[in-house]
Amino acid sequence: xxxxxxxxxxxxxxxxxxxxxxxxxxxxRVSLSAVCLSLVLGLSAGAALATTEFRGRALATIAVNALxxxxxxxxGLLVYLALSRSGPLGWLGxxxxxTAMIIAQTxxxxxxxxxxxxxxxxxxxxxxxxxxxxxxxxxAQQIKALLWDARYSLLTVALAGLGRSLSEVGAVIIVGxxxxxxxxxxxxxxxxxxxxxxxxxxxxxxxxLLGLALLVNxxxxxxxxxxxxxxxx
Amino acid sequence: MPEHSQQLTLNDVSFEVGGKPLVHRVNLSLSxxxxxxxxxxxxAGKSLLLKLMxxxxxxxxxxxxxxGQTSTAEHKLAQAMVFQKPVLLRRSVKANMDFVLKQRRxxxxxxxxxxxxxxxLLPKLRQPARLLSGGEQQRLALAxxxxxxxxxxxLDEATASLDPASTAIIERIVAKEAQxxxxxxxxxxxxxxxxxxxxxIVFMDAGKVAEYSNANxxxxxxxxxxAQAYLSGQLYVEHNDVxxxxxxxxxxxxxxxxxxxxxxxxxxx
Numbered sequence: 001x002x003x004x005x006x007x008x009x010x011x012x013x014x015x016x017x018x019x020x021x022x023x024x025x026x027x028x029r030v031s032l033s034a035v036c037l038s039l040v041l042g043l044s045a046g047a048a049l050a051t052t053e054f055r056g057r058a059l060a061t062i063a064v065n066a067l068x069x070x071x072x073x074x075x076g077l078l079v080y081l082a083l084s085r086s087g088p089l090g091w092l093g094x095x096x097x098x099t100a101m102i103i104a105q106t107x108x109x110x111x112x113x114x115x116x117x118x119x120x121x122x123x124x125x126x127x128x129x130x131x132x133x134x135x136x137x138x139x140a141q142q143i144k145a146l147l148w149d150a151r152y153s154l155l156t157v158a159l160a161g162l163g164r165s166l167s168e169v170g171a172v173i174i175v176g177x178x179x180x181x182x183x184x185x186x187x188x189x190x191x192x193x194x195x196x197x198x199x200x201x202x203x204x205x206x207x208x209l210l211g212l213a214l215l216v217n218x219x220x221x222x223x224x225x226x227x228x229x230x231x232x233x
Numbered sequence: 234m235p236e237h238s239q240q241l242t243l244n245d246v247s248f249e250v251g252g253k254p255l256v257h258r259v260n261l262s263l264s265x266x267x268x269x270x271x272x273x274x275x276x277a278g279k280s281l282l283l284k285l286m287x288x289x290x291x292x293x294x295x296x297x298x299x300x301g302q303t304s305t306a307e308h309k310l311a312q313a314m315v316f317q318k319p320v321l322l323r324r325s326v327k328a329n330m331d332f333v334l335k336q337r338r339x340x341x342x343x344x345x346x347x348x349x350x351x352x353x354l355l356p357k358l359r360q361p362a363r364l365l366s367g368g369e370q371q372r373l374a375l376a377x378x379x380x381x382x383x384x385x386x387x388l389d390e391a392t393a394s395l396d397p398a399s400t401a402i403i404e405r406i407v408a409k410e411a412q413x414x415x416x417x418x419x420x421x422x423x424x425x426x427x428x429x430x431x432x433x434i435v436f437m438d439a440g441k442v443a444e445y446s447n448a449n450x451x452x453x454x455x456x457x458x459x460a461q462a463y464l465s466g467q468l469y470v471e472h473n474d475v476x477x478x479x480x481x482x483x484x485x486x487x488x489x490x491x492x493x494x495x496x497x498x499x500x501x502x
Contacts (some may be wrong), residue, residue, distance in 0.1 A: 131320040133289040135336060135381070136309050145332070149323040229362035230321040 008200030009207055020204055027185040030098055030172070031165035032058040034105035041106070042113025043154065047143045049114070061118065067111030072104075076174030083175065088170055096177040101185070104171040105192035109161040118155040120150050152227035159220050166212055239300070239384050239416040240265040242361040246285055246295035248278075255282050257440045258295070263433070268407065268417040270427035270448070273437035274463060279420045280317070280389050282437060286418060287314050287387050288312045299385075310337070313378035314387040319370040321362040326354060329362045351406060368399025375403055379410070386410060388419035394428065398487055407412060424464065428452055436460045 012020050049061055081087050083095040083103075094100045124146055132142045147154065169187035176183035178192055186205045193202035226232075241263045248256040256278045263269050271279045284290040288304045299308045322329050330345045342366060349355045352372035357365065362373055371391055378386060386405065392400040408430055411417045421427050427434060427448065434451040436444040438459035444451065455461045 128320060128322075130284070130289055130314075130316060134287060134312075134314040135333065136306065137336065141336065145322065230361045232361065 005199035005203050008044055009203035012200060012204040013207060017204070020201065021123060022181065023184055023186055023189050023205065023207055026098065026183070027166060027187075030105060030185055031162060032102045033102045034109055034165050035158060035162045037102070037106040038109040038113045039158055042110045042161075043117050043147065045110070045114040046117030047121050047147065049118045050125050051139065051143060051146070061115075064111050064115045064118065068115050070107055070108065070111065072168050072170035073174065075104055075108045076171035078177045079107065095175065096179060096183060098176070100175040101172045101183060104175045105165050105168060108171055109165055109169060112164060113161050116160065117150075117154055118159065120153040121146050124150050131230070141206065149232075152223055152232055155223055158221055159216050163213060163216055166209065166216075241286060241385075241418075242271075242298040242301070243286070244296045244298065245390060246292045248281055248285060248290065248298060249293045255440050256285060256292075259285075259442050261435065261442060261445060262436060263418070263435075266411070266414060266416055268411040268419065268430045269433050270431035271418065271420045271435045271437060272424070272427060272460075272463070273443070273499040274459070277437040278440040279437050282435075283314075283387050283389055283418065283420055287312055288485070289314070310381075311384040312387065313381040313383035313385075315371070315374050315378050315389065315391045317390040317393055319367075319374035321370055321373060324362060325358070326360055326362050326365070327358045329373060329377055330380055333335070333377050337381055338381060339380070348379050349373075351379075352376045352402060355417075367440065368395045371395060375406060379406070383415060385416045385418065388417065390420050390422065393422070400426075424452070456469075 006035055045064065049057065049064065079100065080095065082089045083092065083100055085095075094103070125142075128142075128146065128149075132145070137145070167187065169191060172183070172185055173188045173191070176185070176188065178184050178188040184192075186209050189201045190205045190209070193199070193205070243259050243261040246256060247254055259282065260425045260435065271282060273279050281290065285292055288297065288309050292492055297304055299305075302308075316412070324332070326349070327345070330349065331340070334340055334345060347353065352375060354365075354369060354373055354376065357369065365373060375388075375391065386407070391407075393402050395403070404426065407417055407419070411430070411462065417430075419430070431448050434444070434446060434448050435442055436451065436455070436457065436459065438457065443457040443459045444455060446456070451460065452464065455464055
């Protein structure tokens, strides 16, 4: 049975099964959107934590670090409560839509990006601080320069966020509902198809997911290599 | 910036951390042109004093005045600093120069070419700055500081651990800048370098100005015990809170004493 499932999986991939491509497309759409939003929010928070002094900064840093390990099902549950009909944002009618999944994943990934980028930016800021003060740079100019100079490390952070997003299942299944042709993504489809015994489709999605993970890591390694060669890392 | 604005005055300037004074009640009035060297033992507070003068560290007490006024944004924009360890952006040589030129609203390729030519780095325009040698990195840091067209140039041991060729290039440029009216304030442990470049010397000891005098006077007739010990190559170590003890070479063996430059090799200033 397993041999036939593997054969079926490769068959689906090689002939470009429409269902498979649709699920993969939605996965990428949700994950990339969540990563983009998280980059805006997370990099802003990370840069602010790294470069500004304020009361409670240490506490905020601990909180952001702690939120990194937030369980996806808890995030899913909270977003569900907020978006359900009786919830405060129920009037938006977003529950069981890709938008709800993007919101849940954004909440999940933002602390990861904020915490990792804070560390990267702070390390660089310690090195540059006196020079920036000497040049009389404004905070905005400083952050712009730091983000640019840390770009390779920050791309690694972004790809780590994408990896987490693509492999996440707990939050998206709660707020998305795993509805066929609407909110079914790779991870939720794998869980469902396995429980139904349709191992061919589940395996095909698993292979594609692994392929995506490999691609992300290959890009990461290539970037790191380029950065080190240019002494930009 | 008018020349009188290069006139630096420090009034009772102190800086302390956790109640421990690192710079203590410094009173100084430096000439508005030429080069001033700050010398002293390690940990004497030289770098901190330089940062206080430049305004990148704020004093715990006292005032730093430029031309009789507290430092303004205009004063600070007319100053530049080169650090002991060059702080270069993770970019090319060209991008490092352009960053400062753009920030000072001088997107001037001629000035960039001229400055890089001066520090002998024009052929390395496209190279990543961090792949340059230590001497080249420091020369780039100096060129970048000069791109600010500073009226006051601070150098914190800018030639420490550099080869003679890089040191010579930096000294030549610094001397030229001082001649052209830029006020240069630099830290050095190299007495010969101080004698070559500086018109006056500030000697720091344990966070205080132990001596401030004309370079010739300082090298031939230092008045403070600390400066005498420093110039004669004697080690000076902290002795509790009540002061310092002197250790003579004979106490620990001559070979453990570092002479930055024997007095008889010092050139006339």
